[in-house]
Amino acid sequence: MKLKELKTALNVFGKTVVVNSKKNLKGSSPLSKSLRYQLNETYGIVDFRFYMEEYGLYYDEGVRGKDPSKVSPNAKIKGQQGVGRNKITGQFQRSPYRFGSGTSKGTFKNFKESMEKFAKRKNMRFRDAKGKFSKTNFKSLGYIIASNIYNRGLRGSLFFTDPFMKAYKDLPKKMQSGMAKDITNFFQITTQNIEK
Secondary structure, three states: OOHHHHHHHHHHHHHHHHHHHHHHHOOOOHHHHHOEEEEEEEOOEEEEEEEOOOHHHHHHHOEEOOOHHHOOOOOOOOOOOOEEEOOOOOOEEEOOOEOOOOOOOOOHHHHHHHHHHHHHHOOOOOEOOOOOEOOOOHHHHHHHHHHHHHHHEEOOOOOOHHHHHHHHHOOOHHHHHHHHHHHHHHHHHHHHHHHO
């Protein structure tokens, strides 16, 4: 494949993945605004990368919980979360990310405060024994939500993985075989860099 054809194919690939990933995010969130690709060519070497806010990786691939046994028995969502998908094979797999692993920025306190703001913004309420809405302390509600997510984990949204896999299948076969190993290595290296 000639360099010009390679660059054309990668540009189509990059634009397709970015556009469809943004559609999955449904809105103009900071994550959606940060999502882009870059293609550079220097002395016949092509450098192709996707960029997004760091938390996009966690949102896409999910995050395993710290301790699912601590999740409230009243929680609607049961079981350990944190399931992502291999971008080349499409097989479901455990997320490489885990709450409480100490490999990323942020603390439980920050997370609790953001859940408190989320509950207030969505006007979430406690219900009494009869099922009626009751007066809600948003600090308490934020703690309950944060604790549940922290211990149970988050299932991956695959907002980026699914468009990536679909666009990857449309690449010329020669490119697919050559890129498969590079893509796997790239995501492993990126993950390692984030975790440091």
